[in-house]
Amino acid sequence: xxxxxxxxxxxxxxDTFIYEKYEINLNDDKLHIKFYFNIPxxxxxxxxxxxxxxxxxxxxxxxxxxxxxxxxxxxIELVSYFKCTCSPNVIIKAGYIDEEQIKWFKKLYYNGxxxxxxxxxxxxxxxxxxxxxxxxxxxxLPKIDYTGNGNLIAIGGGKDSCVTLxxxxxxxxxxxxxxxxxxxxxxxxxxxxxxxxxxxxxxRILDRKIVELNNQGFLNGHTPLSSLIAFIxxxxxxxxxxxxxxxxxxxxxNQATVIGTNINHQYSKSFEFEKDFxxxxxxxxxxxxxxxxxxxxxxxxxxxRLFSNYKKYHSIFKSxxxxxxxxxxxxxxxxxxxxxxxxxxxxxxxxxxxxxxxGQDLYEREDLLNTFIEILGYAKNKPFDCVGTYEEAxxxxxxxxxxxxKEHLPYLLNYYLDNYDLQLDxxxxxxxxxxxxxxxxxxxxxxxxxxxxx
Numbered sequence: 001x002x003x004x005x006x007x008x009x010x011x012x013x014x015d016t017f018i019y020e021k022y023e024i025n026l027n028d029d030k031l032h033i034k035f036y037f038n039i040p041x042x043x044x045x046x047x048x049x050x051x052x053x054x055x056x057x058x059x060x061x062x063x064x065x066x067x068x069x070x071x072x073x074x075x076i077e078l079v080s081y082f083k084c085t086c087s088p089n090v091i092i093k094a095g096y097i098d099e100e101q102i103k104w105f106k107k108l109y110y111n112g113x114x115x116x117x118x119x120x121x122x123x124x125x126x127x128x129x130x131x132x133x134x135x136x137x138x139x140x141l142p143k144i145d146y147t148g149n150g151n152l153i154a155i156g157g158g159k160d161s162c163v164t165l166x167x168x169x170x171x172x173x174x175x176x177x178x179x180x181x182x183x184x185x186x187x188x189x190x191x192x193x194x195x196x197x198x199x200x201x202x203x204r205i206l207d208r209k210i211v212e213l214n215n216q217g218f219l220n221g222h223t224p225l226s227s228l229i230a231f232i233x234x235x236x237x238x239x240x241x242x243x244x245x246x247x248x249x250x251x252x253x254n255q256a257t258v259i260g261t262n263i264n265h266q267y268s269k270s271f272e273f274e275k276d277f278x279x280x281x282x283x284x285x286x287x288x289x290x291x292x293x294x295x296x297x298x299x300x301x302x303x304x305r306l307f308s309n310y311k312k313y314h315s316i317f318k319s320x321x322x323x324x325x326x327x328x329x330x331x332x333x334x335x336x337x338x339x340x341x342x343x344x345x346x347x348x349x350x351x352x353x354x355x356x357x358x359g360q361d362l363y364e365r366e367d368l369l370n371t372f373i374e375i376l377g378y379a380k381n382k383p384f385d386c387v388g389t390y391e392e393a394x395x396x397x398x399x400x401x402x403x404x405x406k407e408h409l410p411y412l413l414n415y416y417l418d419n420y421d422l423q424l425d426x427x428x429x430x431x432x433x434x435x436x437x438x439x440x441x442x443x444x445x446x447x448x449x450x451x452x453x454x
Contacts (some may be wrong), residue, residue, distance in 0.1 A: 112224025
């Protein structure tokens with residue numbers, strides 16, 4: 001059965017998804033959050049979030065406000081479970097959101113599931129994907145006296161967050177924020193000078209029943225994880241008395257993955273979502289907490305140029321989602337993420353330094369040709385991964401070829417030279433994108449760092 005047919009059958013058989021409730025437990029050494037989701041006739045899901053109480057520095061936590069933030073986290077967490085049946089009726093019993101808020105979440109759900117719908121061959125409108133009904137109690141949030149100070153920096157262990165760590169290294173009262181920390185993210189934070197006291201680790205526990213359902217043939221695919229990170233980071237910012245949530249999403253994240261559409265693998269990393277989220281928390285939470293990406297004004301190419309100078313991270317950073325073996329992480333050297341990072345760093349680190357990082361020369365890999373073509377924008381779609389724009393990939397490759405011996409190019413570079421024109425005008429790529437949400441003080445820090453390596 002095709003997934004589009006399965007989509008219709010599942011919606012008929014399981015027409016309702018219920019966000020029943022959430023629980024907050026502060027009785028032990030952790031803040032323990034548990035969500036209750038129900039697909040009647042199929043199963044319950046009980047995902048959890050745990051935060052060590054040693055990270056809670058706010059002595060004046062408003063319980064009602066805490067409940068509101070946790071309720072909102074559940075509104076994002078539910079997407080990971082909703083997608084297995086795409087039940088057309090979503091009932092919210094755990095709390096209340098008004099019609100304007102429902103509209104906001106439906107936009108996020110639809111755009112955030114754009115890749116999921118596309119790769120499963122599902123055609124459905126935003127209005128028809130789900131109908132949301134709230135039966136929970138409407139509670140007006142109290143006005144809270146809150147004064148935050150310092151930055152909560154989200155860390156993923158890749159080159160982008162390392163650049164943010166370096167730009168902010170002289171700022172006071174910083175903490176790092178990591179969900180389900182892995183070796184690269186922890187090592188990068190430690191290398192930047194952070195210790196366990198100011199690295200906030202959040203444990204997110206997926207209900208394994210969703211994996212079982214996926215193995216049984218229920219629908220599966222990409223979800224907007226960064227939107228979940230946004231709401232969890234807001235909770236941690238509040239618990240930490242911080243003022244700013246700082247991410248490392250760049251201008252390149254705004255480019256659609258499927259040419260001629262709005263389908264974007266990185267939708268919840270895009271400036272559109274960042275602005276929507278900032279507007280939402282400003283209106284409905286109304287605390288002096290700012291959410292922005294420090295690197296929004298610059299491209300992946302500029303990030304690569306900066307990162308190439310931060311040698312202390314080169315042996316420990318990882319941007320590959322597939323190269324995990326038990327607790328050890330490595331570059332898989334087979335995915336689009338690995339190849340893109342290789343490309344974007346190659347004008348600055350090729351060849352010996354890059355081979356030292358990756359363990360091999362990816363430009364010699366004939367089996368990566370199709371991925372190479374996709375990254376360059378000469379295929380139907382970009383890879384469904386967090387890779388930069390076509391223009392900056394072509395520019396990076398062209399710069400490298402331009403300074404090499406044309407008679408002895410590795411396979412992929414030789415293919416490029418034989419089939420495409422060199423694109424050596426980087427004026428647009430090197431511009432600072434003013435379409436961002438970055439405070440001028442932090443924007444000046446980024447521009448100053450860029451000037452160091454012109």
